[in-house]
Amino acid sequence: DTAVSQTPKYLVTQMGNDKSIKCEQNLGHDTMYWYKQDSKKFLKIMFSYNNKELIINETVPNRFSPKSPDKAHLNLHINSLELGDSAVYFCASRAGSGNQPQHFGDGTRLSIL
């Protein structure tokens, strides 16, 4: 019954590897997002997708690429992982347009060795 689900919950890998994080929402929402929460707990937007179209692309490295096969899924692929990529990554979704609140997944804790 989880509304926004992410996998994996934990991801430990070595520098230089490529990894993906998956996100699915069963709320019928139109827009999905990826956020990064750093070690100081600051939550910052990375990407959003609406109807499979990228709406915004914040100044994140192009090693990060969001991929949305359909409205219910937004995956995050990361190439050539670096130590600074260690963080918690949250997926979120929002209904409709305008000012609706966002609902967050449980997060993926990424640790780079």
Add this chain to the structure above:
Amino acid sequence: QKEVEQNSGPLSVPEGAIASLNCTYSDRGSQSFFWYRQYSGKSPELIMSIYSNGDKEDGRFTAQLNKASQYVSLLIRDSQPSDSATYLCAGYSGGGADGLTFGKGTHLIIQP
């Protein structure tokens, strides 16, 4: 650059008292605001939404918005130890197509 500012705390409040959390924002175009609660190691959980000037109450929680002063607050009445968490203030600008801009959060501790 859109910014949301919060005092990081920690804010320590005795059990049963009122906890007052504050937030200011820089973008006058911001139209809607949200308070999220985040327990350590967990995801942000929506507590309150507020869209117009004034107060909005939901149970023990009251959100206040003053667009002229670019100020948002959250009051928690009858504070409980389970309210101990980090409270994140967030806002949208424009039509909301952008993601939320979050403050850095206020760490609230309710002392039994």
